[in-house]
Amino acid sequence: MEPKGALGSTANGHAPMNFARAIDFDALADGVRRSSVPEHDTTIRLFPSRLDLGEGRDLDGGFPQYKGQLQPYSLYVPKNYQPDEPAGLTLALHSLGQRYWQYNGSKGVQQIGEDRDNLVATALARGPDGWYQHEAEYDVFEMWNDIAAHFRLDPDRAAISGYSMGGYATYRLGTLYPDLFGKAFSTVGPPGDGIWLPPAAPTGGIETLSNLWLENARNVPFLNVAAGQDQLVPVLGPRAQNLGAPEAGVRGFDQLGYRFRFVLYQPAEHFTLALLGYDIPMATEFLGDARVDRDPHHVSFARVPASDDDSLGLVHDHAYWVSDLKLAGTDTGVEPLPYTEVNRSWGEEPEIPVANRLDLDLGNVGSVALDLARARLDPGAELTVEATADNAGEARLVGKFAGGTRVLRDGVPIDVKAGPRGVVLPIAAGSHTYVLVPPGPR
Structure with a gap:
């Protein structure tokens, strides 16, 4: 359906019959296929989930909040999309307290979607506060599967992005599944669930800290945007994720020698870039065609079983040509102790x-x-x-x-x-x- 329909008749001041449609049963009997869904721009889609979590909505603050098997998501289809030509896909994952319609109509979607001829998808993720773990993580891939069933995608052109909690999803999913993405772009995203002020654990638990497996990002360049006066995601955490915090025993993209860009807007607070329509002009060029390197020569992979959900089949033990990785032991080792744009790019590969x-x-x-x-x-x-x-x-x-x-x-x-x-x-x-x-x- 078109976005206005997804918001409901009451919210838009429309009478319920505004959304009624006459049904031609003779045409149905003849197998005639008709659609009023636009071929391009923003649509709200539904898919049948494999998960049976019950029905209805949890109003008591539990998660998952939206339990039914029909789950919605928002999909932007660029004007140049042709069904017979494979298109790239960019995930734009929503913030805490938001839902799948967060980026609809924004400048940001034009930059990462229309300007790159990419489809842009935003999952509900089973509610506003799942932090892209467990059922929320599962929902992202069910959405991706549904898009692939209805649109022709190029699996070798894929990127991940998001704002705030969606920025955490970029860090999390972009490093737990590095062989699915060519580029990653986070905005005011925390490296862990909640607030991370190294050397302390994130408020959502040490097992959510993407810095523990940041080594997996060797073959996925990241653009990470932060706000200097961020009241919800203090800049200390994103700075440590990017530039490292040697005094806290934290290695970032810089210490690992990986390709990254860390952009610090200031003065700016947590909602500044949202109020500006998620307008990050550098994102278009950075993401480019986001071509996935399926079989890189050099693979680094950190296995953190605490990030898994075995019951949902979310087991992060493989990437590229490495699979079935099992740990010899589960001792945590030494606890980490708790450094403006900084960037690195790689030159031509040496002749070896x-x-x-x-x-x-x-x-x-x-x-x-x-x-x-x-x-x-x-x-x-x-x-x-x-x-x-x-x-x-x-x-x-x-x-x-x-x-x-x-x-x-x-x-x-x-x-x-x-x-x-x-x-x-x-x-x-x-x-x-x-x-x-x-x-x-x-």
């Missing part, structure tokens, strides 16, 4: 001689699966694995090895079977060199 070699740096990893084909490694040739680990574990190399392939650790043969389904490599603690030698003369 190509070798059939895999470098592994494993910390607290019990087991992990690695897809050799996607990592551009050849199991049919001699393969070297340089592994450094702080505990014993296993690395399952998925690839078609020839029967009779020998496995050596530091030059000494070890009893490991390799075959067409791969090999499970026992990783010893410390630094070791493993060589997998196919049968035949060397």
